[in-house]
Amino acid sequence: MKFDPASQIQDLHQFGEFGDVNPSVCDSATFTFMQAKSMVDTFHGEAEGCFLYSRHWNPSNKYLADAMAAMEGTEAGWVTGSGMGAITTTILHLIKCGDHIVSSITTYGGTFAFLANYLKKFNVEVSFVDITDLNAVEAAIRPNTRLIYTETMTNPLLQISDIPALAAIANKNNIKLVVDNTFTPMIVAPARLGAHVVVYSLTKFVNGKNDCVAGAICASHDFINSMIDVNDGTAMLLGPVLDPFRSSSILKNIHTLHIRMKQHSHNAAYLAEKFTAAGLRTIYPGLPSHPGHNLLKSMMNAQFGFGGMIAIDLETAEKASALMEDMEANDVGYLAVSLGYFKTLFSNSGKSTSSEVPEELQRKMGLSEGLVRYSVGLDNDIERSWLKIENSLKKVGIHK
Numbered sequence: 001m002k003f004d005p006a007s008q009i010q011d012l013h014q015f016g017e018f019g020d021v022n023p024s025v026c027d028s029a030t031f032t033f034m035q036a037k038s039m040v041d042t043f044h045g046e047a048e049g050c051f052l053y054s055r056h057w058n059p060s061n062k063y064l065a066d067a068m069a070a071m072e073g074t075e076a077g078w079v080t081g082s083g084m085g086a087i088t089t090t091i092l093h094l095i096k097c098g099d100h101i102v103s104s105i106t107t108y109g110g111t112f113a114f115l116a117n118y119l120k121k122f123n124v125e126v127s128f129v130d131i132t133d134l135n136a137v138e139a140a141i142r143p144n145t146r147l148i149y150t151e152t153m154t155n156p157l158l159q160i161s162d163i164p165a166l167a168a169i170a171n172k173n174n175i176k177l178v179v180d181n182t183f184t185p186m187i188v189a190p191a192r193l194g195a196h197v198v199v200y201s202l203t204k205f206v207n208g209k210n211d212c213v214a215g216a217i218c219a220s221h222d223f224i225n226s227m228i229d230v231n232d233g234t235a236m237l238l239g240p241v242l243d244p245f246r247s248s249s250i251l252k253n254i255h256t257l258h259i260r261m262k263q264h265s266h267n268a269a270y271l272a273e274k275f276t277a278a279g280l281r282t283i284y285p286g287l288p289s290h291p292g293h294n295l296l297k298s299m300m301n302a303q304f305g306f307g308g309m310i311a312i313d314l315e316t317a318e319k320a321s322a323l324m325e326d327m328e329a330n331d332v333g334y335l336a337v338s339l340g341y342f343k344t345l346f347s348n349s350g351k352s353t354s355s356e357v358p359e360e361l362q363r364k365m366g367l368s369e370g371l372v373r374y375s376v377g378l379d380n381d382i383e384r385s386w387l388k389i390e391n392s393l394k395k396v397g398i399h400k
């Protein structure tokens, strides 16, 4: 039996104190105790089920964190005010000044900027490697390396990370493998494949409504507890916690995530075939021609497809802009950054979400200036959407 994250979520026994099927929002910053000793025990992390202060734990956040942990098959989770909050807090918790990190060269632009620019403050060096080249990963490891960082499906080139192999390299060197699974919720459960920490931007597919930013960290009890330790926990002391109202609204959306992922994948697979047939260089992990196709197949949970992200290469930024403007005018979707929304979103990666990556490096990693990234929406009739896209391609002279 394959791991089924949707059933894990379905089986959660979460309801409110009045039997309310959607647990009531706990809009309290602090919590009262009947006995002074319970408060002391809670401070020391010893009182199970007691809440102390909402920067540490809040019941609404706990429900969402438990749902994320269930989906990932980890012992525990913790929810943050943004995906960057989850990523930076996790990395800062794992390193000290003078340490070294090995990271995929293709990552989310904000993550790249944090690793390449911000961590310089702490004299932390980062080696950026082609994450699909396991020899290069291994060769980059130094005595002071603390972690390997990657994304299951990297942004924006949609490379696939070999998580079991990367976990083996990490374990051999006694370091951590941290994986951002934002593009592939349900589809892949990295912790079950050996990742030590899984980080998320919930802003994208998991919430799926584009009405907030949020993030999550999924890991062992020990790791989450050390992050929220009142004395030296990075999450507790930097305070990137999610608001409980948001936790409550995201929790409701998680229960439809499996249906949405199937539809995103179905629609993306349809468009990827059409783009390929139209003669465009098309990057989609569901295409057998994608170099990571078989690897992703070997790692994925059943039934959720290959995801909702596609990239096509129009070679020049001018052609990319013309196409995107025409598609927006014809209601294909919106010219916008971000992903995982119910409507299709498209953007030119090099000029937007990867603009933090210097242009020279963009070329080196194979990011063409004409790369258009699609987050394919939940369109009920994807053939109809394709006909609109085809029209736009013809209008801007890309397709005969």
Ligand SMILES: *Cc1c(COP(=O)(O)O)cnc(C)c1O
Residues within 6 Å of the ligand: 082, 083, 084, 085, 108, 110, 111, 151, 155, 180, 182, 183, 200, 201, 202, 203, 204, 213, 214, 215
């Ligand atoms: C958007 C995104 C992030 C950052 O998340 P925010 O919620 O915007 O802070 C991190 N990683 C990936 C892969 C993303 O797409």
